[in-house]
Amino acid sequence: xxxxxxxxxxxxxxxxxxxxxxxxxxxxxxxxxxxxxxxxxxxxxxxxxxxxxxxxxxxxxxxxxxxxxxxxxxxxxxxxxxxxxxxxxxxxxxxxxxxxxxxxxxxxxxxxxxxxxxxxxxxxxxxxxxxxxxxxxxxxxxxxxxxxxxxxxxxxxxxxxxxxxxxxxxxxxxxxxxxxxxxxxxxxxxxxxxxxxxxxxxxxxxxxxxxxxxxxxxxxxxxxxxxxxxxxxxxxxxxxxxxxxxxxxxxxxxxxxxxxxxxxxxxxxxxxxxxxxxxxxxxxxxxxxxxxxxxxxxxxxxxxxxxxxxxxxxxxxxxxxxxxxxxxxxxxxxxxxxxxxxxxxxxxxxxxxxxxxxxxxxxxxxxxxxxxxxxxxxxxxxxxxxxxxxxxxxxxxxxxxxxxxxxxxxxxxxxxxxxxxxxxxxxxxxxxxxxxxxxxxxxxxxxxxxxxxxxxxxxxxxxxxxxxxxxxxxxxxxxxxxxxxxxxxxxxxxxxxxxxxxxxxxxxxxxxxxxxxxxxxxxxxxxxxxxxxxxxxxxxxxxxxxxxxxxxxxxxxxxxxxxxxxxxxxxxxxxxxxxxx
Ligand code: HEC
Ligand code: HEC
Numbered sequence: 001x002x003x004x005x006x007x008x009x010x011x012x013x014x015x016x017x018x019x020x021x022x023x024x025x026x027x028x029x030x031x032x033x034x035x036x037x038x039x040x041x042x043x044x045x046x047x048x049x050x051x052x053x054x055x056x057x058x059x060x061x062x063x064x065x066x067x068x069x070x071x072x073x074x075x076x077x078x079x080x081x082x083x084x085x086x087x088x089x090x091x092x093x094x095x096x097x098x099x100x101x102x103x104x105x106x107x108x109x110x111x112x113x114x115x116x117x118x119x120x121x122x123x124x125x126x127x128x129x130x131x132x133x134x135x136x137x138x139x140x141x142x143x144x145x146x147x148x149x150x151x152x153x154x155x156x157x158x159x160x161x162x163x164x165x166x167x168x169x170x171x172x173x174x175x176x177x178x179x180x181x182x183x184x185x186x187x188x189x190x191x192x193x194x195x196x197x198x199x200x201x202x203x204x205x206x207x208x209x210x211x212x213x214x215x216x217x218x219x220x221x222x223x224x225x226x227x228x229x230x231x232x233x234x235x236x237x238x239x240x241x242x243x244x245x246x247x248x249x250x251x252x253x254x255x256x257x258x259x260x261x262x263x264x265x266x267x268x269x270x271x272x273x274x275x276x277x278x279x280x281x282x283x284x285x286x287x288x289x290x291x292x293x294x295x296x297x298x299x300x301x302x303x304x305x306x307x308x309x310x311x312x313x314x315x316x317x318x319x320x321x322x323x324x325x326x327x328x329x330x331x332x333x334x335x336x337x338x339x340x341x342x343x344x345x346x347x348x349x350x351x352x353x354x355x356x357x358x359x360x361x362x363x364x365x366x367x368x369x370x371x372x373x374x375x376x377x378x379x380x381x382x383x384x385x386x387x388x389x390x391x392x393x394x395x396x397x398x399x400x401x402x403x404x405x406x407x408x409x410x411x412x413x414x415x416x417x418x419x420x421x422x423x424x425x426x427x428x429x430x431x432x433x434x435x436x437x438x439x440x441x442x443x444x445x446x447x448x449x450x451x452x453x454x455x456x457x458x459x460x461x462x463x464x465x466x467x468x469x470x471x472x473x474x475x476x477x478x479x480x481x482x483x484x485x486x487x488x489x490x491x492x493x494x495x496x497x498x499x500x501x502x503x504x505x506x507x508x509x510x511x512x513x514x515x516x517x518x519x520x521x522x523x524x525x526x527x528x529x530x531x532x533x534x535x536x537x538x539x540x541x542x543x544x545x546x547x548x549x550x551x552x553x554x555x556x557x558x559x560x561x562x563x564x565x566x567x568x569x570x571x572x573x574x575x576x577x578x579x580x581x
Contacts, residue, residue, distance in 0.1 A: 033302070034298065034299065034302030034305075034306070038295075038298070038299045038302055039299065039302050039303050039306045040303075041296070041299040041303075042296075042298075042299035042300045042301070042302050042303025042304070042306075043081070043303045043577065045072075045292075045296055045299060045300050045303075046071070046072040046073055046076075046081065046082075046300055046303055046304070047071060047072070047073045047081060047579065047580065048071055049070045049071050050062055050063040050070055050071060050267055050269065051063050051070070052064050052065070052139075055287060055288050055289075059288055059289050060270075060287060060288065060289040060290065060291050061268075061270075061276075061287045061288075061291065062269070062291055063139075063267055063268055063269065063291075064138075064139040064140075064267075064268040064276070065139045065140050065141075065268060065276070065279050065282070065285070066136035066138070066139045066140050066144075066268055066276070066277045066278075066279055067136060067137070067138055067139050067266065067267050067268040068089070068091060068136055068137045068138070068163060068265075068266045068267070069089065069137070069162075069266055069267065070267070071267075072262065072266070072267070072300075073579045074089070074162075075089040075201045075266070076201060076203070076204055077579045078203065078521055078522055078572070079203070079205075079518065079521035079522070079571070079572025079573075079576060080205075080572060080573070080576025080577055080578055080579070081307075081576060081577045081578065081579045082203065082204040082205055082304060082307045082576060082577075083203045083204070083205065083518075083521065083522065083572055083576065084200070084201050084202055084203040084521070084522035084523075085200075085201030086167075086201075086523075086524065086529070087164055087165050087166065087167055087168055087170065087171050087198075087200065087524055087529040088160035088161075088162045088163065088164040088165065088166055089162060089163070089164050089201050090164035090165060090171065090198040090199060090200055090201070090528060090529055091134065091164075091198065091199040091201075091265075091266070092134070092135040092137070092163070092164065092196060092197070092198055093132055093133065093134050093135065093196070093197040093198070093199075093365075093366070093367055094119065094121065094132060094133060094135050094151065094179075094194055094195070094196055094197075095131060095132035095194060095195050095197055095365075095366035095367070096115070096122070096131040096132070096192055096193070096194050097178060097193045097194060097195055097366075098191075098192070098193040099115070099131075099190070099191070099192045099193070100189075100190070100191045101114045101188065101189070101190050102188070102189040103187060103188040103189070104187060108129075110188055111129065112128075112129050113188070114183070114185075114188055114190040115129060115190075115192070117181075117183050117185065117190065118151075118181045118183075118190070118192050118194070119133075119135075119147050119151055120143070120144070120147055120280040120281050121133040121134075121135060121147070121280050122280075123280045123283075124280075125278050125280065125283040131366070132197070132366050132367060133280075134265065134277065135148065135151065135196075136148075136268075136277065137162065137163025137164065138163060139268065139279070140279040140281065140282070141279055141281045141282045143281040144279050144280070144281045144282070147281070151179075154179050154180075154181065155174055155177070155179050155196055156173050156174065156176075156177040157170040157171070157173045157174035157177075157196070158170050164198070165198070167524075167532075168523075168524040168529055168530055168531060168532040168536075169532070171198060171524070171528050171529050171530045172530050174196045174198070175195070175196075175528070175530060178193045178194065178195050179192075179193070179194045179195065179196065180192070180193060181193075181194065195366065197365045197366055197367055197528070198527075198528035198529065199248055199527060199528060200248075200524060200525075200526065200527060200528055200529035202248070202514070202522070203310075203518050203521070203522045203572065204304050204307060205307050205308060205309060205310045205517070205518050205572055205573055205576060206307075206309040206310055206347065206350065206515065206517055206518070207246070207255055207304050207305065207307070208255065208304065208305025208306065208307070209309060209346045209347040209348075209350070210245055210246070210255075210344075210347050210350065210354065210515065211245070211254055211255045211305060212345065212346045212347070213245060213344045213345050213346065213347055213354060214345065215235070215243045217344060217345050218235050218243060218245075218353075218354055218355060219235060221233065221341065221344075221353045221355060222234060222235055222355055225338065225353075225355070228338060229547075230335070230544060230545075230546075230547040230548070231335070231338050231339060231357065231544045231545070231548075232357075232544065233339065233353055233355030233356060233357050233513070233544075234355055234356050234372060234505065234510075235355060235356075236249070236250030236251065236354075236355070236356050236369060236370065236512060237370060237372055238251065238253060238370050239370070244370070244512075245354050245512075246258045247512065248511055248512060248514070248527040249356070249367070249368070249369040249370070249510070249511065249512060250354065250355075250356050250369065250512035251369065251370055255301045255304060255305060256297060256298065256301040259297055259300045259301045259304065260273070260274050260292075260297050261274065263291075263292050263297065263300075264276050264277070265277065268291075269291040269292045270287050270289075270290045270291050270292070271290050271291075271292050271294070271297060272290050272293075272294060275287075276291070307573070307576060307577075308573035308575050308576055309349070309517070309573060310349070310517035310518030310570060310571060310572055310573055311349075311571060311573055311574065312349065312569050312570065312571075313520075313569055313571045313574075314569055315565070315569070320565060323561065323562045323565045324562070324565040324566045324568070324569050325566075326559075326562045326566075327559075327561075327562030327563040327564070327565050327566030327567070328566045330555065330559055330562055330563050330566075331563055331566055331567075334548055334551040334552055334555070335545075335547065335548035335551065336548055336552075336563075337351075338353075338548070339352070339353050339355070339357060339513040339544075339545065340352055340353075340513060340516050341353045347515070349517050349570075350515045350516075350517055351515055351516035351517055351519075351570070352512075352513045352514060352515040352516065353513050354512060354513065354515075355512065355513060356369055356510040356511065356512055357510060357511060357513060357543065357544045357545065358505065358506045358509050358510050358543040358544050359509055359510070359511050359541065359542060359543040359544065359545060360509060360541075360542025360543030360545075360546065361509060361542075361543075362540065362542055363509055363511065363526070363527070363540070363542070363543070364508050364509050365508060365527070365528075366508065368507040368508045368510075369505075369507045369508075369510040369511075370507070371504050371505070371507045372504060372505045372507060373503065373504055373505075374503050374504060374505045375503040506543075509543060511527055514527075516567065516570055517570050518570060518571060518572045518573070519534070519567055519570045520567065520568045520569070520570055520571045520572075521571055521572035522572070525537035526540060534564050534567050534568070535560075535564060538552055538563075539553070
C-alpha cells in the first residue's frame with residue numbers, strides 16, 4: 001500500500017478516542033458568555049413554529065413571505081434538536097446552464113420576459129436578471145406558488161410534501177437530468193437548460209467549538225498541505241478579509257452570522273442587517289421592520305453553541321471494536337485524515353480541516369465558493385491599442401459575493417482599468433456566472449440571437465490593473481516579476497498600468513471538508529445529500545481526494561469495512577435535547 005509523506009499530518013492522530021470524549025466538557029465561549037436564561041430563550045426560538053403576521057397590526061411580518069420551513073428544528077433534528085435533516089429539507093437553487101433566445105427585436109426586456117416565462121425568480125429586484133436563485137419551498141403570492149409547482153413538475157425528481165426531493169436517489173436524479181424549458185411566444189424563441197442545485201441540512205452539534213477555531217490554525221494547516229503531493233486545501237476567504245468556517249462552501253465566518261442568515265433565508269425572518277428574501281411576483285412589498293432582534297439572534301447562537309458535542313461510541317462486540325480501531329489507522333494511513341483532521345484545537349474529534357478543496361467536476365454546482373485567485377502573472381504593461389481585444393477575451397465580469405452576477409452588467413473592462421478597484425486583499429476574484437448583455441461591446445452576439453452558457457470551469461481572465469502608486473503592493477499579490485528584481489517593480493509602478501493574467505481556483509467545485517463527528521447519524525451525505533450511505537459518499541470523492549479514494553478502493557473488502565466501521569463509531573451526542581413531537 002502506498003504511504004503518503006504525511007508525518008506532519010498524522011502525529012496528532014492517536015489521541016482521539018480519549019479526547020473526543022473530553023471535548024464534551026469544553027464549553028464554547030459564546031455559550032459561556034450567555035446566561036442559562038438566554039440559552040433557554042434560544043432553544044425556544046429554535047424549536048418554535050413561527051407564523052406570518054399582519055404587518056399593519058404588529059409592525060412586522062413574521063414568517064415569510066418566502067420560507068423553507070416554519071422552525072429551525074423542522075430541518076435540524078436527526079439525533080436530537082440541532083441535528084441534520086433528510087433530503088426532503090434540502091435548500092434548493094435553480095440555475096440556468098444554457099440559454100438561447102432568438103427574436104427579431106432582441107432587447108434586454110425581451111430576454112428578461114423570456115426568462116420570466118420559465119420562472120420569475122430569475123428577476124432579482126436589486127440587480128436585475130440573474131442566472132440562479134433560491135427556490136423557496138413555500139410561501140409567496142399565488143403567482144409564485146404557481147411558478148414553483150410548474151417548475152417542480154418540469155424536473156424528473158419526485159418532491160416531498162415538505163418541499164425537497166424525497167430521497168438521496170431523487171437528489172441524484174435531479175442532478176442527472178437538466179430541466180428543459182422551451183417556448184415560442186410572440187416570435188420569441190426561448191430554450192433554457194436549467195439545473196436544480198441543493199444543500200443538505202448539516203448537524204449543528206459541536207458548532208460552538210468550530211466557532212473557536214482560529215484563522216491562524218487554518219492557515220497553519222493550509223501551509224502544511226502545500227507540501228502534500230495531492231492535497232492543497234485553501235482558506236475560505238470572504239469579502240472584507242474574513243475567513244469562512246461554516247456552510248458547505250465555507251462562506252460564513254461564524255455561528256452568529258449563520259444563524260442570522262438561516263433566520264432570513266430559511267424562515268423569512270428579517271434582521272436589522274439582513275433582509276428576508278423578496279417574492280419576485282410581489283417585489284414592491286416591504287416588511288416594515290425586522291422580525292428578529294440582535295438579542296434573539298445571540299440567544300439562538302448561544303443555544304447552538306451549548307449543544308453537546310458528538311461522541312465516539314465503540315461497538316460492544318470486541319471483534320467489531322477491533323475492526324473499528326483498524327479502520328481508524330487505515331483512515332489515517334491512506335490519507336483521509338489529511339482533510340478530515342481528527343482535531344482542530346478546541347474542536348477535538350472534529351475530523352475536518354475546515355478548508356476548501358477542489359472535489360472534482362462531478363461535484364460542480366452553480367453557487368460558487370467565494371472565488372479566489374490562485375495565480376497572478378503580469379503579462380505586459382498596459383497598451384491602449386489592445387483594449388478592444390481585451391474585452392473579447394474577458395467576456396465575464398461581475399462583482400460581489402452573491403454568487404449571482406448581473407445580466408447586462410458593466411462591460412468586462414469595468415472590473416479592471418476603469419475603476420482601478422483591484423482587490424489587493426484576500427486575492428478574491430469574481431463570480432463568472434453571469435449573463436453578458438446582448439449588446440455588450442465585444443461579446444455581443446449576432447443580431448437577434450442571445451446565447452448564454454455558464455462556464456463549467458473558471459476562465460482565466462485578463463485584467464488591466466490600475467496601479468495607484470500606493471494601492472497595489474506587488475509583494476502581497478505574490479506576483480513574480482523575475483526574481484526579486486526591484487528595478488522592474490519600480491518600472492511598473494511608474495507606468496501605473498499592468499496587464500495581468502488571472503487564474504482563479506475552481507470555485508464551483510470547492511467544498512469545505514465536512515466535520516465527520518456524528519456522521520453516523522447525519523445521512524444522507526455530501527453537500528446535496530446525493531449519497532445514501534457512507535460507502536457511497538467515499539466513492540464520490542474526486543479532485544484532490546481522488547488519490548485517497550483510489551487507495552480506499554484498492555483496499556481489501558475487510559479493510560474497507562473497517563473504515564466504515566470506524567466512521568460508524570462517530571455518533572450524535574446521546575444527551576442532545578429531543579424535539580417535541
Ligand atoms: C429548510 C431547512 C432548514 C431550516 C428551516 C433551517 N436550516 Fe439550518 N441548515 C440547513 C441547510 C440546508 C444547511 C446547510 C447550508 C449550507 O451549508 O449552505 C444548514 C446549515 C446551518 C448552519 C451551519 C452549520 C455548519 O456547520 O456549517 C447553522 C448554524 C444553521 N443551519 C442554523 C439554523 C438556524 C438557527 C435555523 C432557524 C433560524 C435553521 N438553521 C433553519 C437547512 C435548514
Ligand atoms: C481532499 C480532501 C479530502 C479527502 C482526502 C477525503 N475527504 Fe471526505 N470529504 C471531503 C469533502 C470536501 C467532502 C464534502 C464534499 C461534498 O459535500 O460534495 C467530503 C465528504 C465526506 C463524507 C460525507 C460527510 C457528510 O457529512 O456528508 C464522508 C463520510 C467522507 N468524506 C469520508 C472520507 C473518507 C473515509 C476518506 C478517505 C478514504 C475521505 N473522506 C477523504 C474532503 C476529503
